Amino acid sequence: MSAAHGRTRGEYAKSSARRQAILEAAVEVFASAGFHRGSLRDVADRAGLSQAGVLHHFPSKPHLVAAVLTWRDDESRQRFVDDVPGGLETVRALVALIEYNQRKTPELVELYATLSAEATSSDHPVHEYFVRRYAWVVGYVQRAFESIAGSGELRADVDPAAAARWVVALMDGLQIQWLYDRDSVDMAAHVRTYIRSLLTVDL
Amino acid sequence: MSAAHGRTRGEYAKSSARRQAILEAAVEVFASAGFHRGSLRDVADRAGLSQAGVLHHFPSKPHLVAAVLTWRDDESRQRFVDDVPGGLETVRALVALIEYNQRKTPELVELYATLSAEATSSDHPVHEYFVRRYAWVVGYVQRAFESIAGSGELRADVDPAAAARWVVALMDGLQIQWLYDRDSVDMAAHVRTYIRSLLTVDL
Numbered sequence: 214m215s216a217a218h219g220r221t222r223g224e225y226a227k228s229s230a231r232r233q234a235i236l237e238a239a240v241e242v243f244a245s246a247g248f249h250r251g252s253l254r255d256v257a258d259r260a261g262l263s264q265a266g267v268l269h270h271f272p273s274k275p276h277l278v279a280a281v282l283t284w285r286d287d288e289s290r291q292r293f294v295d296d297v298p299g300g301l302e303t304v305r306a307l308v309a310l311i312e313y314n315q316r317k318t319p320e321l322v323e324l325y326a327t328l329s330a331e332a333t334s335s336d337h338p339v340h341e342y343f344v345r346r347y348a349w350v351v352g353y354v355q356r357a358f359e360s361i362a363g364s365g366e367l368r369a370d371v372d373p374a375a376a377a378r379w380v381v382a383l384m385d386g387l388q389i390q391w392l393y394d395r396d397s398v399d400m401a402a403h404v405r406t407y408i409r410s411l412l413t414v415d416l
Numbered sequence: 417m418s419a420a421h422g423r424t425r426g427e428y429a430k431s432s433a434r435r436q437a438i439l440e441a442a443v444e445v446f447a448s449a450g451f452h453r454g455s456l457r458d459v460a461d462r463a464g465l466s467q468a469g470v471l472h473h474f475p476s477k478p479h480l481v482a483a484v485l486t487w488r489d490d491e492s493r494q495r496f497v498d499d500v501p502g503g504l505e506t507v508r509a510l511v512a513l514i515e516y517n518q519r520k521t522p523e524l525v526e527l528y529a530t531l532s533a534e535a536t537s538s539d540h541p542v543h544e545y546f547v548r549r550y551a552w553v554v555g556y557v558q559r560a561f562e563s564i565a566g567s568g569e570l571r572a573d574v575d576p577a578a579a580a581r582w583v584v585a586l587m588d589g590l591q592i593q594w595l596y597d598r599d600s601v602d603m604a605a606h607v608r609t610y611i612r613s614l615l616t617v618d619l
Contacts, residue, residue, distance in 0.1 A: 245537045245539075246452070246537075247450060247452060247534055249449070249450060249452055249453035250452035250453070323536055323537070326533045326536060327533045327534055327536070329533070329592055330529045330530045330532070330533035330534070330592060331450055331530055331533070331534070333526055333529060333530070333592065333595035333596060334448045334449075334526070334530075336448075343596060344596050344597070347592075347593055347596050347597070348597075351593070370613070371613075375606065375609060378590070378593060378601070378606060379586060379606065379610060381589065381593065382585070382586050382588075382589025382590045382592075382593060382606075383582060383585050383586055383589055384589065385585075385588065385589035385592050385593075386584065386585025386586055386587065386588035386589035386590075387581070387585045389532055389533060389536065389550075389585075389588050390550055390554070390581060390584065390585060390588075392536035393536060393546060393547050393550050394547070394550070394551075398581070403578065403581060403582065403585075406578065407582055410573070410574075
């Protein structure tokens with residue numbers, strides 16, 4: 214991009230850093246207050262910007278929350294390899310992701326738990342995002358279990374489609390239990406032990 | 417209660433019916449709007465009362481939401497027998513309760529999912545209610561599995577404490593999936609099939 218557009222490379226870097234600061238502030242605000250109670254003013258205050266400064270990057274609250282969710286998805290996706298790997302590698306990566314979220318991004322776990330429950334109302338601004346996301350995640354885990362079954366590593370009495378729903382449900386439900394009692398609940402260990410119980414091999 | 421207190425039996429019945437109407441209106445309002453966005457004014461409008469009329473029965477919004485949750489707990493408890501039954505009867509009653517909630521009280525399922533996620537923030541008015549409730553529910557299911565293990569009906573490789581967390585997590589997680597896709601997810605059938613997979617006998 215040339216300086217003829219009125220912005221130097223340094224200005225772009227500054228704008229990008231500011232965008233990132235807003236996203237991080239938004240995670241903290243919406244994780245504790247939820248979508249409805251959290252305000253753009255709170256996000257601006259926390260990011261050290263004016264409300265107009267936030268609106269310059271994200272034209273509305275739904276835009277900002279959607280950007281936070283997409284950002285988290287992109288971050289998570291980077292933790293999976295690009296090619297379709299074997300089913301066991303996929304579920305191993307899933308457990309590693311839970312471990313990472315639990316240790317490094319507890320406020321994102323809280324944001325996700327709150328928004329995914331709030332957004333079950335069909336008029337919620339990110340309802341459609343979650344409808345698509347659940348369909349995608351359950352399908353993704355199901356394909357992993359089908360691949361595991363194909364190599365004879367899934368217990369014969371386990372249905373890949375049901376097991377996929379159970380693993381996703383277990384992850385969501387353990388998230389809630391963990392948020393209430395972080396010392397007693399090790400989400401990643403529970404999911405690993407549970408998935409092991411479905412396999413004929415170690416994980 | 418004598419009429420000397422200024423209220424006849426008919427007036428008490430009327431007051432009790434009004435209280436019930438407020439609780440039912442509150443379920444609908446808070447299930448779709450969540451605790452923070454739902455207002456006493458919305459509840460009053462839906463119940464056909466003034467806001468003062470609602471405040472006469474419930475002095476604040478947290479009082480009202482706590483009353484809704486307690487009311488739901490009382491209703492649920494009536495569906496369990498009073499004496500401590502065998503472990504298998506307990507988990508059968510749990511599955512029957514999920515079936516009932518799914519068919520008869522979907523708006524309560526939505527309320528519970530939204531509030532339990534929102535209230536993970538330690539400053540939420542019903543945070544302590546949920547901390548206690550999760551500890552109680554997980555303990556209750558754990559005792560049922562211990563009883564089942566005692567009669568040799570739990571698979572030898574299943575840990576009752578872990579299985580209790582998993583069943584409660586599965587219920588919470590399936591609730592979310594069901595709220596996004598009510599036609600594809602049969603919560604009670606999934607929980608029944610899952611619990612069966614932990615047992616050496618049929619359920």
